[in-house]
Amino acid sequence: MNRVLLACAAMTMVSAVPAPMTVKVEAWQTSGDGQQRLAPVSVSSSVTPGAVRIEVDPSRRFQTMVGFGASITDASAILIQKLEPAKRAALLDELFGTGSGKLGLNFTRLTIGASDFSPTHYSFDDMPAGMRDPQLRRFSIEPNRQTVLPTVKQALRINPGLVVMASPWSPPSWMKTGDSMIGGTLRNDSYDAYARYFVRYLKAYEAEGVKMPYVTIQNEPDFSPKDYPGMRWPPADRAKFVGGHLGPALAQAGLGTRVLEWDHNWDLPEQPEAVLADPQASRYIAGVAWHCYGGDVAAQTRVKDKFPNKETFFTECSGGGWRPGWKAGFGDTVKNLMIGSTRGWARGVLLWNLALDPSSGPHKGGCSNCRGVVTIDPSSGEITRELEYYALGHLSRFVRPGAARISSTSDAKLLTVAFTNADGGIVLLAFNAGDNPASLEVVAPRQRFGHVLPAGGAVTFLW
Structure with a gap:
């Protein structure tokens, strides 16, 4: 498992004054050609300009798993x-x-x-x-x-x-x-x-x-x-x-x-x-x-x-x-x-x-x-x-039994689903349905990081 310590601004989706915070994020990726298969990868504390923004809101809950x-x-x-x-x-x-x-x-x-x-x-x-x-x-x-x-x-x-x-x-x-x-x-x-x-x-x-x-x-x-x-x-x-x-x-x-x-x-x-x-x-x-x-x-x-x-x-x-x-x-x-x-x-x-x-x-x-x-x-x-x-x-x-699906933004080319486990951990799966690599910006309460997802690839983030 690859654990990445990121010093980043604590941020909610409505917060205008973020506070500095250290966040631990793990990520596993499968590439569209299968060369990577649930491989540990690093995420970035910086975000590429123009990146697709994914907003995760744990306060909005749906079905339990x-x-x-x-x-x-x-x-x-x-x-x-x-x-x-x-x-x-x-x-x-x-x-x-x-x-x-x-x-x-x-x-x-x-x-x-x-x-x-x-x-x-x-x-x-x-x-x-x-x-x-x-x-x-x-x-x-x-x-x-x-x-x-x-x-x-x-x-x-x-x-x-x-x-x-x-x-x-x-x-x-x-x-x-x-x-x-x-x-x-x-x-x-x-x-x-x-x-x-x-x-x-x-x-x-x-x-x-x-x-x-x-x-x-x-x-x-x-x-x-x-x-x-x-x-x-x-x-x-x-x-x-x-x-x-x-x-x-x-x-x-x-x-x-x-x-x-x-x-x-x-x-x-x-x-x-x-x-x-x-x-x-x-x-x-x-x-x-x-x-x-x-x-x-x-x-x-x-x-x-x-x-x-x-x-x-x-x-x-x-x-x-x-x-x-x-x-x-x-x-x-x-x-x-x-x-x-x-x-x-x-x-x-x-x-x-x-x-x-x-x-x-x-x-x-x-x-x-x-x-x-x-x-x-x-x-x-x-x-x-x-x-x-x-x-x-x-x-x-x-995603463990009893986890709840939570809100995450998604569109036709960058699809996502997110869950919160009973221990409070957040799981976010993103899939790039496009033909080109996609730069992502993931934003959640007390969390912000970037990642580049290859075409046809999937990545699971855990924090």
Whole structure:
């Protein structure tokens, strides 16, 4: 870590008579070409004439933060568990631990049954074709016991404050029209059984020491995949399920798990709005979860403005071959997720797979060119930290759970977001979306310093 002592004028945004003060500032930078990656850099006590002024106001507070992370999919857990024990322990400590050189992830998402990043298409209550199990006598989380469950439990030992949420890609096939985990939708006579399925899952994980404060009811309910589990589930039916079945079932079971609606893209905000407008469903819905694959991040603020008492979470975005290289991949992740999503009220930000192999797997159907936060080569055990690792790190290393987002000025080419931690420390992330280096002047109460940020680069300041 690079600590820079700056003698500068103590200054508020309205103070006309600054007093001299010694200020300690730390900074870490990633360049637009990836040559610098969360590298310690110095800031300057002098400011370049004409520098872009960034004003930080800790007195203006917004949402409190849950954290940052990525999903522990079947694929991720399989690869992590294949590592030899010492290497596995070191990787998980690096990802979920705190302190120098660690990523500090404190939020993760599990899949309730299979996703496309599973070696088989399974649920926790599979039945032979044509048979049903409405009493859930065959329910078991056994498919998770060798990979997902031990990975999550080890992460929790490293970081007991890790927040775990979960999302299903599909109900068991016997609950659906078409009797398949692929396509179809939830049968009208399966609503009660499916609500109890959620309760059984949450209780089974809780019995293993894994509590889940949040669930969504369906991953991407406006999309029906052709070759992996999923289903379309219209807003009126989702409202019916939450208001009449899942919400009461969770309450009766004494579970504190909170339901998040939508879990899909920014391009259809009218769908979560319709569900939240249902008074019975809204009683049991804590907030809205968002994905990045369509629309604009401004949708988060639109829905928040209409339903200010509901929480906002960002729950999935994958890197991949469609966003190659640092300029596209790193820049988009910092701009839209780390900054855009949190300025859009997100309390937590999750990327998709925590780990994938060099062939974007293991998977069965779905995305064949996705990229994990890390890439693990199962034949050699080599671990590659991908550009998403560094994008996450610009906030996950420094913004602690319970931090509050605070006011910071931002524009189209110089984007920022700022937070204050419980200890009073200030974290400011700035991203230069322009094509030329940008000179910055950072101004806050008792603070003023300068910095030159390269084109496409991101810098995190901590004081």
